[in-house]
Amino acid sequence: MKLLLPNELYPNIVSHLCSTYPNEGGGFLVGKIHQDEQRVVEEIYPVENTFAEQEQFHRFLAESSAYQQIEDMADARGLTLLGYYHSHPNVAAVPSEYDRIHAWPFFAYLIVSIRNNQAVEERLWQLSQDRKSFIEGELLFI
Amino acid sequence: MPTIKIPTPLRTYTGGNAEIEVSGNTVAAILEDLVAQYPDLKQHLFHEGQLRDFVNVFIGEDDIRERDGINTAVQATDRLRIIPSIAGGTDEGILSQVDHSAIRTNQAAIITLLLFAFIVQLPLLVGFVSLTLFIGTMNERLNLFKLLYQSVLRPRGILKPDIKPDNPEPHRFSQGLGATFTALSTLFLIIKLSVIGWGLAWLVIVLAGLNLFTGFCAGCFVYYQLSKHNVRGFNKRPIRI
Structure with a gap:
């Protein structure tokens, strides 16, 4: 899976994830899928972390209503909910077992590792068909 | 349908x-x-x-x-x-983490208030520090000094988080020791045993200062010594990275 992320959008993702640091933050990636299966992000939608506050340093949860709203908006405008981004504060941008259990197929999972209020690594992942692992995708800045 | x-x-x-x-x-x-x-x-x-x-x-x-x-x-x-449901996270149990900026705020507040109490000879303020530390030891989220960090200093960018892989328990134990020393200090000051009273307050000031300026946490040292000797309730081992 290839995800094309415009250079001007990435700083917005990073500043959102730094604002939630040292807790986790996340949001949705909305855009289009081209004929060659490349996904192009056109818009990002930060969402509130609604996990219990004391657990937010290692947990992220988006409200169903936030998902519903963004998917409806994307569907109505002929866009696709491509996936979502979230931060891993102080640990590597590699999906955890918790990520795998909660992951959905098709989605592009952009994980950004944040340390000391700075993005130090960003990697892209997709759940395998059998749900047993993540396959690393290609993240391209355009 | x-x-x-x-x-x-x-x-x-x-x-x-x-x-x-x-x-x-x-x-x-x-x-x-x-x-x-x-x-x-x-x-x-x-x-x-x-x-x-x-x-x-x-x-x-x-x-x-x-x-x-x-x-x-x-x-x-x-x-x-x-x-x-859209959820994500990092794995449990890999390492617990402690925001050392919150701890340093706590120490700076303790030192400032105790020094002020000594200068103006106000035992009541030592009692206030003790109470704050006791409450904070019982419930981390009710620690007034850390609340100051979480609600004011961090959101306004005055202090930046300094998250390190660390066990929170020894720091809590350390805070409990600080609470005990300041409580005893208050007690001695009330019964006019001022030398012992202020001596205990100064002990807390020095130990908090040592931690603030050198990073050496005396209470944590005691905790890990107890842990080394398998004392019940002290089961965390030092984290080495």
Whole structure:
């Protein structure tokens, strides 16, 4: 899976994830899928972390209503909910077992590792068909 | 016939269709029909025969969990919808983390207040520090000095988080020691044994200062010594990276 992320959008993702640091933050990636299966992000939608506050340093949860709203908006405008981004504060941008259990197929999972209020690594992942692992995708800045 | 809206990540299994007509009088029957139509959906919706707990089913605006779960009755005109819970996180138990900026704020506040109490000879202020530390030891979230950090200093960018892999327990123990010393100090000051009273307050000032300026946490040292000798309740070992 290839995800094309415009250079001007990435700083917005990073500043959102730094604002939630040292807790986790996340949001949705909305855009289009081209004929060659490349996904192009056109818009990002930060969402509130609604996990219990004391657990937010290692947990992220988006409200169903936030998902519903963004998917409806994307569907109505002929866009696709491509996936979502979230931060891993102080640990590597590699999906955890918790990520795998909660992951959905098709989605592009952009994980950004944040340390000391700075993005130090960003990697892209997709759940395998059998749900047993993540396959690393290609993240391209355009 | 009722319809069910499929979330984007599952549309690859329904030939790209977002809205599917389904039959059944209950949510369970509808999901069964859906999975019969599109068998590849099954592993993403069910685990060991149960609906996965991060799969949310809505009838109109209502989450079926707030009705009768999968036994909720469905009318022919109902529109159902599957909404995925979007969750992520890092693994538990890898390392616990401590924000050392919060701890340093705590120490700086202790030092400032105790020094001020000594200069103006105000034992009541030592008592206040003791009470704050006791409350903070009992419930981390009620620590006044750390609240100052979390609600004012950090959000305004005055202090930056300094998160380190660390055990919070030794720091809590250390704070408990500070609370005890300042409580004894207050007691001695009340009964006019000023030398012992202020001596204890100064001990706390020096130890907090040592931690603030050199990073050496005397209380943590004591905690780890007790842990080394397998004293009950002191079961965390130093984290080495």
